[in-house]
Every structure is written in C-alpha cells, then in structure tokens.
Amino acid sequence: MRFEEAQRIKNLPPYLFARIEKVIAEKKEAGIDVISLGIGDPDIPTPQHIITELQKQALVPENHQYPSSVGMLSYRQAVADFYNRRFQVQLDPKSEVVALIGSKEGIAHISWCYLNPGDLVLVPDPGYPVYSGGAILAGAEPYYMPLTAARGFLPDFSAIPEDAARKAKMMFLNYPNNPTGAVADEKFYREAIAFAQKYEILICHDNAYSEVSFDGYSPLSFMQIPGAKEVGIEFSSVSKAYNMTGWRIGWAVGNAEVIEALGRFKSNIDSGQFQAVQYAAMAGLSGPQDAVTANNEIYRERRDIVVDGLNAMGWNLEKPKATFYIWAPVPKGFTSASFAEFVIDKAGVVITPGNGYGEQGEGYFRISITMPKERIVEALERMKKNIGQVEF
C-alpha cells in the first residue's frame, strides 16, 4: 500500500541540511570530537525559580485538567504586565493576548487564519523557515523580500512590485533577526506600518530575541510603534529569554480581531499548554530578571570570541547588538554548502550554511553561540590552525 501525500506537504521546500548532517554523522562515527555551532538553542539551564514553580504547580490537581486553548487569564495578564513594564505598551489581556504552544505554533497557524490558496505573503529572505513553511501549508505563496548587508538586512518596501504588494495579505518581520543578528529602529517600523496601511497587509512581527541583547542596546517591541495595533500582531515567547525552548510556551499580542481569530483557530486544533507550564512562564516574566542579564553577559563574551576570532582570520565583521547568532560571508571560492563542509572537514566544527534560510542566504553562514565558552574557544582555535587566513 502506498499513501499519497497531500499536495501541501509535497509543496514544502526540500530539506537543505541533509547533506551536512550526513557529513557530521560520518565525522562522529570516525571518532572526531565535533563542535556544533549550528543549532540556536540555549545551552544554559532554565533559572531555578522557574523550575521550582513548575514543580509546585505540577502537584496541584486543577492543573491536571484541560487548560483553556487561549491560555489562563492570569497568564495573559502576566504577558500584558511584562509588555507594560518592558515596553510601556498597554494590552488588554482578555482581547489582545493569546497563549501559544511556543511562538512557532502561532507563526505556523496565523497563515491558516488569513491566507487563502494562491494569496501572497511577504517573507524575509533569509529568514526563519517557519514563515514560508506555514504559509505553504496553508496553500499560499511566499513572496521573498531580500535582506541584504547593504541595507542592514532590512527589507526595501519600495522594491516590492506594485502588483505583489496589492496581492499580499500578510507580511512577516523579525527583529532582532534570525539568522542575520540585525536589529530594526523605530523609523523602519514606521515605514512598515505605512506600507501595511497602504496595501491592507497584516504585519506579523516575530520578537523572539527581544531579551537577548548587548552593549546597552534594548530591542523595541513592534507594539510600541504608533499604529502597530491597527495593522498587526507580535509573536514572542519565554524560549530565548529564559532558556525555556523545551517548555513550549509563548504568545501573540496586538490587534484584537486577529488575536481572536488565532484563538478560534487554535480551539479547533489544540487544547492549550499545561497550566503548570503557564505558571512557570509567569514566574519567568514576573520574577527577577537577573538571569536575563547574566545570560546576555555570557553571550556577549562568546560573541566577542567568535567575531574577534573570525576577524583575526580575515573577516571584517561587526559585533551584532542582539541575538545569539553571527552571520558572516563565506570566503572566496566557496558556496555556503561547500564552506560548511570544508569547516567540518578541516576543523570538526559545525556551522550552518546560509542558503538553508533562503536564496539570499547563499554566500553566508551562521554561527550560533549557544555552546559553552571553552568549546567556542576551541572551535575558533581549530579554525585558525586548520583553515588560517581567508580571502574574499
């Protein structure tokens, strides 16, 4: 018997990391100590007070039953309070906040709420693959907005053809940005809002890295910008801020109609997140923030080791102000894939080929600093010793 896959699954792009994963597996089998700077997933544990709250709440029988699919009101209130404290943004927890099973879940599902088959969605390239993946599964068509170094990895709205702008129903934006580490200022968000108003486009801003920043830089929320609530929503979660990627709890905030639609969609798909996990996320959002400060100091030190190390080999990189990624061009004569393979072969270090994030990522690679300092130091030493000086 053969099961014919649905067209929406067949439409998903091919998985580009298969080749590099095979090389990694071969190296490991050969007994080589591979250092992976590929995956962006915090290595530092979740702060103790958050774990303690989960332990306490796991013992409460009421928490063992089905939660509400849009989240407990107290959880949504904690998200609203966080936005008020952190960004001076007022949100109505009842109508402008919905809990998500990680922001990835909402990012994938929002396309199902607003895109019909054949609709266009504006997607950053390079970008987090879930934007296009969710849209393709909903039958829609991504229109890729190139993010180039020349423009600080911000899309150029004036370069979007008139007919594409008219056909577009939604746009994804993500600053601080994965994979480029770029940040956006208020002027950029104002341009995005004006564009969205002109063409009646729903903006979905992904702020997963709002709490991961350095050198005194404090990322904005899209919701701080006048008009944001009329045209859009913002996704985020406790994943990157409090080292809780495995806990699967996040939120969408903003435009009440859109939040309601997403909640209605979810009520047909899932039954929300375990209440004990919601309480734990509340402990993170409402509790002491010193773990965030400590994390950022750890990432800053690692970032400096990577950027200074690569620059000593011939790169000319600036230090990103936010995220735990370093986005860098490959040396002369390499593609993203051939350089990633070269680095694992010569140095036993895994980097992510940039083309995995979109066509515009070709010619780049991403290093994630979610590894202990000693391993990052060793990775850079091995690269220096076995690769040496590079040219562009």
Ligand SMILES: *Cc1c(COP(=O)(O)O)cnc(C)c1O
């Ligand atoms: C990590 C990440 C997310 C998803 O995080 P969740 O754990 O699902 O909340 C969303 N967007 C970007 C750009 C990310 O890097």
